[in-house]
Amino acid sequence: MTSPFDFSLSRRRLLTAMGAGTALATTFPAFGLAAPTKKIVVIGGGMAGATVAKYLRLWSNKTVDVTIVEPSTTYVSNIMSNLVVTGQYLPSLLNYNWSKLATNYGVKIVKGSVTGVSANGSGWNVNVAGLATPLSCDRVVVAPGISFDxxxxxxxxxxxxxxxxxxxxxxxxxxxxxxxxxxxxxxxxxxxxxxxxxxxxxxxxxxxxxxxxxxxxxxxxxxxxxxxxxxxxxxxxxxxxxxxxxxxxxxxxxxxxxxxxxxxxxxxxxxxxxxxxxxxxxxxxxxxxxxxxxAQRAGLIAQSMGLCDDTGFAPVNGVSFESTIKPGIHVIGDAAKTSLPKAGHVGNQGAKICADAILRLFANQQPYATPTANSACYSPLSNTLASWLTAVYQYERQPDSSWKYVARDQISTQTGPTEAHGASTGNFTKMSTWYKTLMTETFA
Ligand SMILES: Cc1cc2nc3c(=O)[nH]c(=O)nc-3n(C[C@H](O)[C@H](O)[C@H](O)COP(=O)(O)OP(=O)(O)OC[C@H]3O[C@@H](n4cnc5c(N)ncnc54)[C@H](O)[C@@H]3O)c2cc1C
The missing domain is CATH 3.50.50.60 (FAD/NAD(P)-binding domain)
Structure with missing residues (x-):
């Protein structure tokens, strides 16, 4: 089983972590795209949006065209922000940007807020405030985070x-x-x-x-x-x-x-x-x-696009994160309604499952049927002590025939996440490494 502290970088490793096993991972056909190049617009460049953009480029060998639309010039991480509140961390430790996604992977960055998305033949037009011409694309990934009641x-x-x-x-x-x-x-x-x-x-x-x-x-x-x-x-x-x-x-x-x-x-x-x-x-x-x-709901753009149900979040198919309300549009991160927790590491994992599914769909294949996500999260309990929480989330068929992600304790295989046996200073030190690794995995 893949360690929850192991941030898988390759699609092959992700497939293995998903439970596909070595045989599938090694025999999976090379991803080949028919011309013209497929285009994807990602709405929001946070934990989920940045990850899906990176992995769409990486796993397609840069053959799909990926644009992130994001209004901010700096992404301010929520993760670790509680230690800024107490003055232990400098605010600058929360700051990230998208320059490495652009230079390392060729992700295009458009600064602006998406105001709406409309159908355009078999694809979509994405309207951005301040842009005269909408961005056209084959699929849209919506990752706007949350809004507050x-x-x-x-x-x-x-x-x-x-x-x-x-x-x-x-x-x-x-x-x-x-x-x-x-x-x-x-x-x-x-x-x-x-x-x-x-x-x-x-x-x-x-x-x-x-x-x-x-x-x-x-x-x-x-x-x-x-x-x-x-x-x-x-x-x-x-x-x-x-x-x-x-x-x-x-x-x-x-x-x-x-x-x-x-x-x-x-x-x-x-x-x-x-x-x-x-x-x-x-x-x-x-x-x-x-x-x-x-109380919270999906980011406003997900609501105004009609992607949300009465819970305020956007229901999706768990194997692809494709909206069950508007096919062709995917919703990832905190805005999505799944049984996964709303967290940055999980957002990163769900984004990879979504990226893999989109590339398979472009190659006229079905998304992988039983993906697995994992999550690890350190929690500071004081200025020197931290604990952690981890789970492997398996997409499983339920007795009523529905499907959902179920948290599995990695040792007992019982349902539910695993928490540290107490807080320690060692965990506090590891927390810093975990944070930097997750953010590098997402933004670089
Ligand atoms: C105090 C605190 C501590 C946390 N600690 C942890 C932790 O230890 N571990 C963990 O895993 N998670 C943690 N989280 C949760 C984590 O931060 C979120 O789950 C994660 O950021 C969600 O990612 P996201 O991409 O869905 O949303 P976000 O990261 O919020 O990104 C959304 C992006 O969408 C953009 N956007 C919104 N609307 C539009 C629009 N119309 N057009 C274009 N762009 C738009 C926003 O500008 C933003 O950049 C913490 C959260 C908080 C508040």
């Missing part, structure tokens, strides 16, 4: 929330306000109902903020209001950290769904009113700094 309980929020759940200016703003928190202040963070981006991410943030407060403001505390019934990822390690490392300054409350927020006088201070799920009661929590992470 702007209302709570049908009440417009009194003030824009500071979520810092899309790394960028809000990340450093949250850091600066954390540094300015009164010595006996209360930091409140909320966790939205699943599915949301990065299942362990909010618990990781709660831990590193509690650690920051413990070391720098011992009279201050953090209150975590979780809309979910329990810790959603790595429960043993996070609950252990909550009770042993942060028993004195962290209060974790599950089943607390935000009803509304009453703004306070200071920036992003106020009172959060929550429903205690299943009881009919509400609670008020006053905080000097509110870090509200709203």
């Amino acid at each position: 702007t209302v709570l309980d049908n009440i417009a929020q009194p003030t824009a929330v500071l979520h810092a759940w899309q790394a960028g200016p809000q990340t450093t703003q949250l850091r600066d306000l954390l540094f300015a928190l009164p010595p006996t202040g209360t930091f409140i963070m909320s966790i939205p109902p699943a599915p949301y981006r990065c299942p362990p991410g909010p618990y990781e943030r709660a831990c590193v903020i509690a650690d920051y407060l413990k070391r720098n403001k011992p009279g201050a505390r953090i209150v975590v209001l979780d809309a979910n019934p329990d810790v959603m990822a790595e429960p043993a390690n996070f609950k252990n950290a909550f009770s042993t490392l942060y028993g004195n300054n962290l209060t974790y409350l599950a089943g607390r769904k935000i009803k509304f927020i009453t703004a306070g006088t200071a920036n992003y201070s106020g009172t959060v009113t929550v429903d205690i799920v299943g009881t009919g009661f509400t609670e008020n929590h006053a905080g000097d700094l509110l870090n509200i992470i709203p």
Whole structure:
């Protein structure tokens, strides 16, 4: 079995990791394209979009034409951004760009926001703000990440929330306000109902903020209001950290769904009113700094293209990530509705499955029927300790004949991801290597 810490670079290795085995990997026919060259436009150059663009070029021997449309000049990584919030990492450690995808693989980069996609014969026209002529292509890959719900309980929020759940200016703003928190202040963070981006991410943030407060403001505390019934990822390690490392300054409350927020006088201070799920009661929590992470949906362009169902995410066929609503368009990364977690490493893996499927479809073959993705994720629990979570996701037929990705423990083969047996300083060191490797694998 492929190690979850092993970032496969070649299509042959991916096929092997997918369970295809050596025989298939070595006998798979060379990919040959009929003229004219096929064109693909990728909407969004984040973790998923950058990966699919790279691997479409790499695995087609640069015979397919791939364009990423992306409005930003710098990609700011969400991964590791919690350590920027606590001041341990410099913001520049989150910055990536697409120049190596252009020089190493010939991926074309168009700066701009996609405003819409329309059918053009058997292909598509992709409209980009500021471009007079749409980009035409054979297939579109939509990878816009997430958008945030702007209302709570049908009440417009009194003030824009500071979520810092899309790394960028809000990340450093949250850091600066954390540094300015009164010595006996209360930091409140909320966790939205699943599915949301990065299942362990909010618990990781709660831990590193509690650690920051413990070391720098011992009279201050953090209150975590979780809309979910329990810790959603790595429960043993996070609950252990909550009770042993942060028993004195962290209060974790599950089943607390935000009803509304009453703004306070200071920036992003106020009172959060929550429903205690299943009881009919509400609670008020006053905080000097509110870090509200709203519920999430697919990026707006996926919604406006009509790719999403009533969950707000885009249903796809798991073998190709092709939309089940609009064939010919693929949706990858956090915007897609699958049983995979919404995470950067998984986005990278799903993008490779999608790239492989598109190349097979161009060669008049079927996508590989039972792909496998893997995921590894380190979580800092303090400024020196980290744990990890890993899983192999196998695309499996279910008893009701549907198909989905099922997480398998790599040792016991039981369902569910595997978490580290405790946090360690060694994991904290390896986390840095893991991060750099994943980002290099995606952007270079
Ligand atoms: C605090 C935090 C910590 C995290 N830690 C981890 C971790 O340790 N491990 C892990 O695996 N994952 C982690 N994640 C999750 C990870 O960051 C996301 O799952 C991942 O970034 C999703 O990739 P994506 O490509 O779908 O979206 P993104 O990476 O957000 O990329 C989307 C891109 O689409 C572009 N875009 C949007 N709309 C348009 C449009 N109309 N036209 C053109 N471009 C558009 C955006 O500008 C953006 O560049 C973390 C997330 C957070 C918030």
